[in-house]
Amino acid sequence: MDKAALVSRTNVRIRFSETDAMGIVWHGNYARFFEDGREAFGHEFGLDYMSVRNEGYTIPVVEMTCSYRKSLTFGEEITVVTGLVPCEAAKIQFEYAIYRASDNELMASGSTVQVFLDLEGQLQLVCPGFYQQWKRKWNII
Amino acid sequence: MDKAALVSRTNVRIRFSETDAMGIVWHGNYARFFEDGREAFGHEFGLDYMSVRNEGYTIPVVEMTCSYRKSLTFGEEITVVTGLVPCEAAKIQFEYAIYRASDNELMASGSTVQVFLDLEGQLQLVCPGFYQQWKRKWNII
Amino acid sequence: MDKAALVSRTNVRIRFSETDAMGIVWHGNYARFFEDGREAFGHEFGLDYMSVRNEGYTIPVVEMTCSYRKSLTFGEEITVVTGLVPCEAAKIQFEYAIYRASDNELMASGSTVQVFLDLEGQLQLVCPGFYQQWKRKWNII
Amino acid sequence: MDKAALVSRTNVRIRFSETDAMGIVWHGNYARFFEDGREAFGHEFGLDYMSVRNEGYTIPVVEMTCSYRKSLTFGEEITVVTGLVPCEAAKIQFEYAIYRASDNELMASGSTVQVFLDLEGQLQLVCPGFYQQWKRKWNII
Numbered sequence: 001m002d003k004a005a006l007v008s009r010t011n012v013r014i015r016f017s018e019t020d021a022m023g024i025v026w027h028g029n030y031a032r033f034f035e036d037g038r039e040a041f042g043h044e045f046g047l048d049y050m051s052v053r054n055e056g057y058t059i060p061v062v063e064m065t066c067s068y069r070k071s072l073t074f075g076e077e078i079t080v081v082t083g084l085v086p087c088e089a090a091k092i093q094f095e096y097a098i099y100r101a102s103d104n105e106l107m108a109s110g111s112t113v114q115v116f117l118d119l120e121g122q123l124q125l126v127c128p129g130f131y132q133q134w135k136r137k138w139n140i141i
Numbered sequence: 142m143d144k145a146a147l148v149s150r151t152n153v154r155i156r157f158s159e160t161d162a163m164g165i166v167w168h169g170n171y172a173r174f175f176e177d178g179r180e181a182f183g184h185e186f187g188l189d190y191m192s193v194r195n196e197g198y199t200i201p202v203v204e205m206t207c208s209y210r211k212s213l214t215f216g217e218e219i220t221v222v223t224g225l226v227p228c229e230a231a232k233i234q235f236e237y238a239i240y241r242a243s244d245n246e247l248m249a250s251g252s253t254v255q256v257f258l259d260l261e262g263q264l265q266l267v268c269p270g271f272y273q274q275w276k277r278k279w280n281i282i
Numbered sequence: 283m284d285k286a287a288l289v290s291r292t293n294v295r296i297r298f299s300e301t302d303a304m305g306i307v308w309h310g311n312y313a314r315f316f317e318d319g320r321e322a323f324g325h326e327f328g329l330d331y332m333s334v335r336n337e338g339y340t341i342p343v344v345e346m347t348c349s350y351r352k353s354l355t356f357g358e359e360i361t362v363v364t365g366l367v368p369c370e371a372a373k374i375q376f377e378y379a380i381y382r383a384s385d386n387e388l389m390a391s392g393s394t395v396q397v398f399l400d401l402e403g404q405l406q407l408v409c410p411g412f413y414q415q416w417k418r419k420w421n422i423i
Numbered sequence: 424m425d426k427a428a429l430v431s432r433t434n435v436r437i438r439f440s441e442t443d444a445m446g447i448v449w450h451g452n453y454a455r456f457f458e459d460g461r462e463a464f465g466h467e468f469g470l471d472y473m474s475v476r477n478e479g480y481t482i483p484v485v486e487m488t489c490s491y492r493k494s495l496t497f498g499e500e501i502t503v504v505t506g507l508v509p510c511e512a513a514k515i516q517f518e519y520a521i522y523r524a525s526d527n528e529l530m531a532s533g534s535t536v537q538v539f540l541d542l543e544g545q546l547q548l549v550c551p552g553f554y555q556q557w558k559r560k561w562n563i564i
Contacts, residue, residue, distance in 0.1 A: 209343060
């Protein structure tokens with residue numbers, strides 16, 4: 001998280017439906033935890049999905065990576081730490097760290113990149129004005 | 142399936158991601174198999190989601206029941222049998238039977254009811270014309 | 283909820299991943315909300331999945347019904363009310379009501395029936411002792 | 424796919440439940456398509472989940488990346504191309520390319536790394552014998 005300019009934390013409880021026949025959380029479900037992290041970040045700093053949409057944009061994920069260190073199991077609670085990585089391009093970059101809440105053990109880490117589409121689905125090559133303003137507000141170069 | 146006027150069959154392979162920590166398919170995932178059955182029915186008889194949408198309607202599910210008899214596990218293939226139950230109201234009623242493909246054992250059964258909304262989300266109290274025609278075409282009273 | 287002997291309430295925030303292309307929560311995902319309700323009930327009254335498993339049983343769902351009244355959308359928060367319906371057979375019956383937290387509007391209702399399997403997967407025709415004791419503790423006939 | 428030593432192709436139809444409120448396939452669901460690709464590869468070349476398990480190992484995913492180029496929508500069919508990337512360590516590396524079946528347009532690409540655990544969950548630092556044999560059989564150095 002050393003590159004992150006702003007960081008948010010949120011706790012999530014593992015659902016039974018998120019486990020698989022290996023008895024652990026199915027690896028594809030971590031995308032949900034990252035999304036929980038992004039939404040928590042967005043609510044804390046005013047960059048959630050609905051706020052962005054009200055500005056006339058959607059922000060689909062175009063890159064995702066996840067590195068799994070230890071298995072999560074049903075009944076556990078996790079802390080998702082979500083950090084915004086400064087970037088000059090018309091992109092939003094986050095990095096994530098998932099900790100087991102009970103002992104603060106690092107379970108997984110990852111990253112996403114999102115782009116801006118207008119409501120006709122057109123890719124924005126230049127940062128939308130509202131996002132430039134948002135970055136200035138939070139002192140992100 | 143004795144009440145069904147039209148019946149369609151489709152095969153589906155269980156995904157690993159559909160299992161849970163009991164080692165069996167998570168019960169909530171059967172809604173996906175019913176949806177697979179509806180879509181196969183729709184493609185066979187011209188009542189799939191996109192066709193209905195092109196007529197200016199969406200058909201959300203407003204009732205669902207599922208009765209689970211035997212557990213499904215990863216690697217198994219199922220046959221979803223989907224039957225349309227005749228009904229005079231502005232509704233689409235299906236019943237479903239899920240068989241294990243390898244030995245034709247009945248694993249689960251269920252039902253759904255769908256209604257018609259126009260594209261403004263308004264509930265249709267009278268059967269849309271296209272659906273009346275569709276029923277006549279297939280001799281469903 | 284008039285048949286319920288014990289009732290628990292829990293709040294759940296709708297995830298973006300739970301929506302579908304109609305812009306609403308995909309109907310199959312309500313099984314997750316019911317499961318959230320059961321787990322909250324279980325934690326409140328000592329009948330959660332892990333407690334039951336520690337007694338030597340799993341409790342798979344064998345019946346589920348859901349009745350959808352109004353659509354849920356992303357960003358909403360729901361209150362899941364979960365009530366245990368008394369029953370003499372070796373079964374656990376719950377009924378559920380899902381309210382939109384913002385205005386307490388009833389969005390959906392449903393029910394589940396669970397049975398007891400021992401750890402070899404054998405169906406229990408008689409209520410396990412621990413569950414009899416649990417019912418006595420909470421004054422459920 | 425230039426690094427891949429063995430390649431398999433399989434077709435998958437997009438489910439309605441896989442879409443989100445943007446009207447496209449939710450990005451987290453691509454993990455399912457990669458898993459479909461791995462299983463198809465496994466069935467073609469004898470390295471599917473159940474075969475590996477019968478040898479006494481599970482092969483959890485420890486790294487995943489996904490790069491999204493174009494959106495997938497409901498009703499589309501995709502071709503998942505799955506290639507095994509040779510590697511000397513006790514790991515299984517795959518790369519994936521997802522094409523829209525109708526016009527062979529590249530929609531997404533990605534990769535996974537899996538490790539070997541024995542049935543006690545112990546990480547294997549040396550390639551299990553069965554996998555060494557499997558690699559020899561298919562002429563993978």
